[in-house]
Every structure is written in C-alpha cells, then in structure tokens.
Amino acid sequence: MSEPSESAAAQNAPTEPLRRLVLVAFDEIALKRGQRGRFMQQLRTNIVAQLNCEAKRVVARHGRIEIELGELDANRLGASEEASERPEHDDDSSAAHSSQGSREDEQWRVWSASLRRVFGIKWYALAEAVPLNLEALESAVLRRARNAAAAGVRTFKLEHSRKNKEFPVDSMELNRRVGALVLERLPELRVDVHSPDLLIDVEIRHNEITVFAEKHPGAEGLPVGSTGSALTLLSGGIDSPVAAWYAMKRGLSMDYVHFHSPPYTGLKAEQKARDLVDALNRWSPQPGRLFLVPFARIQEEVADRAPAGYWTIIQRRFMQRIAGRIAEHHRLEALTVGDSIGQVASQTLSNMAAIDVATRHLVLRPLLGFDKDWIIRTAREIGTYEISIRPFEDCCVLFAPQKPAIRCEVVTVEQHEQQLDLEELVQAALEGVQVVTVTGPGGVDRRDERRR
C-alpha cells in the first residue's frame, strides 16, 4: 500500500494548516427572494446564539452560512449537556492527530448537537477547505475515502459543483480523474451512483475548494424570530409543548404561560412546566419566558357558581383571557394551544369557537392536522415526552368534572359567566403572575446576550 505515487498525492499536497469549517445550508429561505437577506441574518444570529460562539466565526457567504472551527473555549464546552454525544457516523476526524485537531473534533461534536436544534437549517456538514488546485482536491477526497473505507464503507459517489467556472478542469473530467484515483488507491471501494454508502461533495469556489462527505439533516423550518412572536398556553400535557415546537419551527419566537393552582396542584406540577420550557428553549436562540399564573381562586369561583358541565370551558376562557392580556402587554402577536379536534370529547369546534371569542388574539393550533401517535412521536424526538408524562397533574381532579359539556353555545357560557366578576378575577390573577426566566445548562449567557 505504500506506492510512491500515493505518498506524493497524500503528503506533498499543502495540507498544513488544514482549514476546517461547518457548512450550513438553508432551504425555504433560499426560496423567499424578497425576505432572503433578513431571514439569513436571523439564521446567522440564531446560530451564534445557539452555538454560544463568537459572532465573527459565523459568516454568510456563497449562499451558505459557514462556521469557522477554531480553538475551543473549555468553559463554553461544558455549557452543552450533549458534549459527549457523538454524531452517528463521525468519519470526519482526518486531522485528529494533533491536539488542535482533536479540539476541533470536540467542538464539532458540541456544535453538531446544537445545530440539529436550529430551525431554518436544511443540512449542515463538516467540510475541509483546500487551495484551488487539483492535487489538494485529490488528497482531500482521498483522505475522506480512506477514513470511510476503514470504517467499513464499500461504495461511493463523487458530486461536484463548479461555482468557479475559471477552474481549468470541468466537472466531467474532475469526476473521472478523482474517481479513478480513489478506485486505484482504495481497491476495496466501488462506485455506486444510485445509493452509495458515501457521497463525497466537492465545491469548487472562487478562492478555495471545499470537500465534505456527510450532510447532517437540520431541523428545517424558518429561523426562530423571523416571522413573529407568540405565547403558548402550556398545560403540562403532551400536546402543548409539541404545538409550541411546531410554531417555533415556522419562525415564531416563543414565550409560555402556565396556570398553576396551589394548593390544588403542587410544586412538582410547577417544576414540570419549568422543565418543559427548559426543553423547548433548547430549540430557540433566546430562552422563552414562563409566566406562572395563579389560578386556584378562579377555579374555586367557577366551581362554586357554574354548573359542572361548564367548568372546563369557563376555565379555558379565563386562561385565554389572561393569556391574551399577557400577550398584549408583552407585544406577542398570537396565542398557541395544543388542541387537536376530537382528541377528547370536549375538543369540538363549537367549544373551540366559544373559547376563542374570549380574546381578540389570533389563536394558533398547530396540532390540528396530527394524530396522537404522531404528536407522541414528535414529543419524544424533541425531548418533552418524558417530562410531560410525569404523574403530576396540572389540574386537580376536584375541578375536572366527570362529564364536561360537549357542545357549548357561547350565549349559554356567557350567561353562566355573568355569575362571576370576570374582570376582577382576571386582574387578581394578573397581579399574581410570576415571570420565570428558565435557564437550563448553558442558558445564562444567552440571557445576558438578550439584555445587551
């Protein structure tokens, strides 16, 4: 295996210093011509915040965002709880022999875990940038292929994109020459153009060539903060966190409101809401706030004055009113709820309509189109399911009637509400609101950034 020609290609090429970077590609953003610049800036800002790295490392260039790998700040490394989580196929450790290289590898692992949670990214990949010449390109491709072959890969395919039309070798010729070189040096590999084990991408740019082998799927959607802001009514169940997540995925920045009613609910139910917000904040560049609203008095009053069948709907209308006031005060544009039609008997259109008229705000129901199975699967993927199923109820059994009304007429509901001093109850609840900034691991810095 030590033919002189191989050594020439692999060692004579100017590989020192090797520049490695993370390439980030976006999807829908590219389509939205008029908004593109703004969305891209938002994505760039979000990446800086979610990776918790220096802004200068993240650059928008050539229709991509590039992140410079560099020396790792040990303090910031500890900030990610997924630091030890390796991407599944980490064949990107070609320069891992130097300590600089292993620091970069470590940083890539940390960043990769965070990049997966940045909305607006179609895919991202660890790339190697080499000088604009054929030898450098060949040795970079060979390095990739050799590492992959050692890891058991048997088939490969090369893909070139030639943005720099000045480059003297055309795509066909490139594919032929580089492909032939790989086959010659690594006889265990074969070309498979349909379903290769390894796809090596080569981008010929104006000042350099980038080579990368593995596109990690991103979270897709739009950058958080690019389309507006909303307030999620977080119950503590499985659905509402998933609803918040889908709304964030469409670019909304998110805050949360949770109605707690001590002594009918306990400290652990409140902790559950905090933990859910913490889990959701990992998908957001800025930590969403949690508004904790005391709800016991309203529940007592409703139970005292309204027929049991109407307790649930009247309570929901109170929640909507209070959430609306909070949204208004903090200039949040919409409310998000976890409703799904017909999931429980009282989730009827007429009930939803009766709840919606309690506030002027737009009410988003991102889960309307999903079955429970899908919602549960998503909850597992985004890390909220295990929190949601903790056995601490957000509503005491006392105030959950055996048979809630299935179809409520607004007029009837309003008649029952006339027995209550709505405004006084809403005001009293608003006066008791606590604002919690949930900062999980690594969250403290982000909060500081927001203050600036």
Place this chain on the structure above:
Amino acid sequence: MQSVYLDNNATTPVAPEAVAAIHDCLEHTFGNPSSLHRPGVQADGVLGDARRSLAEQFGVPARDLYFCSGATEANNTVISGVAHAYHARGRHIVTTAVEHPSVIEPLRRLEEEGFTVTYLSPDPVKGLSVEQVRAALRADTILVSIMQVNNETGAVFPVADIARMVKSHCKTAVVHSDGVQGFGKLASPAGALDAYSSSAHKIHGPKGAGALYLRHGVRCRPLLVGGGHETGLRAGTENVPGIAGFAAAAAAAGGKREQDYSRIAAMRSQLVRAVESTGRAVMLSPPDAIATTLAMAFPPIPGEVMVNALSEAGVAVSTGSACAASRNKRSHVLEALGFEQRVIDSSVRFSLSRLNTAAEVESVGEVLAATLKRLRPVAERVLR
C-alpha cells in the same frame, strides 16, 4: 411562620452528633477498612466501634450485625437470601399485606420462582395477633417476615411475641422483622428475632447507611458478592462515614429514648386534639399506634391538596396515597386495612421525631385549622 417538618417517617433531619461524626470521619479516617496499613486500620477501628455501639442499641452480639446501604437492601438480602438458602427445607413464607414494598417486591419475585407466600391482613384497630400468625404456619414454612411498625399508620406488631410463638411451633422457620420505623424509638425486639433491618436516615442519621442483624448460624445467600466484606454477606467497601454517622445517631437516640418517646407521645396527643377540634376527620392509625405516626383522613379533601396547602404554609407532611387522578397507585396498606376509597384518597400522614417541639406542634394545629376551614367548603361544594 417557621417551617415545621412532620414527615419523619420518610426521612429525618440529620442530628448534630451524626453530622459531627461524619465530618470527623471524612476528614480524618479516609482509609479502606480492609487495608493493612495505618489509615486502613484506623478506618477498621471506626467500623468496629460503630458495630459494637450499634449492637448494643440492637441488643445483639456485634458479630451478628452487618452493615449495608439501608433497610431496602437489608430486607432484600434477608428475604431472598434466606429463601434461597433454605428452599430445600420448604418453600412457604408468612408475611403481612401491609409490609413496605422492599419486603413485598422480593417476595413477589420468590412467588415467581415457585415459593408460596401467605399475606396476613391486620385488623385496622386491633392490629395483628400472634394467633393469626400461628394459624398461617405450615410444616414447610421457612420464613416469617413481619414489620415492627407500619410506616403508613404507625400500627405496632408484636414481633417479639410472634418470634417466640414461631420458635415453639416451627423451630426451623427464620423470623425477620423490618424494623425501620421502630428502631431507636421502641425497645429493640432484635434479640428475640433471627433477623432485623434498620436504616440510619430514619433516626437522624445519614442516607445510604443501614444494618441487618442476622443471628449467628442463620444461613443467608448474599445479594452482592465480591470482596467478601461484612463476613461475606455484603461485598463492597463499607460506607465508613455513613456508618459512623449511623452509630452516633443511634447513640444519641438511645441515650434518652424513653423520655423522648413520652415527649413525642404528648406532642401527638396535642396534634390529635387540634385536629379533632376542627371537625370531622377519620382516624386511620390504630389506638395503640407508635407515637411518632398519626395517619388521618379529611374527606372529601384530596390528600395531595392537603399536603400542598400545608406545604405552602411551611408544614411538611405526606399523603397516605397519591391523588386519585394521577397514575400512582392507591396505598396498598390502607386498601388492605379495608378503608373506603374516599377515605384513602384523602389520607394525610403526620410523622414526628424527637427533634420536633411542642411549640411547633401547636403552630401546626393552627395552620391545620385554617387550612381545613378554607378547603373543606370548596371540596364539599365541588363534590356536592
């Protein structure tokens, strides 16, 4: 008001004597008791002192006391270990339906392996009689395991009498008692038994330390094997600081156990009077319950709501049973005692320790009255 801790059956605040012993041990005696050098010998000395001192509190020979992580481990060890050591002689075991899960669950496993277990149901008022146990004995009974004090109601079972009866009828059966709620509070019955479990953290010691008394000559297959620690019954380097803290806590409790007990009994009566003055409440503890435990129900207020409300007011107590709406099971103890569902769902347990004061109990009485005054009308209206 200041916070008052009345959940001592769950765990207890650590006594200053125990803190001092643990601190001293962590600072000065780090050695491994199995080592031959000076630090090792020093640690072994601490362990030996603790064993002798605790054996005195148990009323058993020091060589029969084995250290472990606590009563859960002690119960698991003795139940599965004795059953497996004697299975050739018989496969029948007698216990009660109100044992702690750390007794019931190992027994369930033994049932899966083909052992037969008789679960006796005590009377909610009269408790468990020696006669009840006698009637359950069979020729192939190899183990009788009956708790000294029930953790939920405070019912005290006559384990020493039961042991003497068993020995006269069925010589070969091993008699074990889970003493976790009785040790350090009542006179130790261990001398009359073959095996007795205890935990440090229930008597103002640290979590993670406990002891199993196993009479010399009783065979028991260890759960943990390895370096042959604790005469082979429990492998693993001993938790020397925890054990030193355990011994210090037990010595502090044992010093004036009887005076402390009558003081606790007076506080309990004070608490009962305060509760009774607030109106209807259901007493769940039997009349001769241990003074440290008072189980009551305030239907129709859910127990969890009472616990939350008292917690807000600074009083830490626990429910006998989790909320009916939650996925947690209802208390198997209160169900076995035959209480109604609505009573079980509204049960609350107050548990006292020697570190509580009469002034605290007085303030709890006031908080309780105010809480009931607020919650009763709501619960009654809502459930009308």
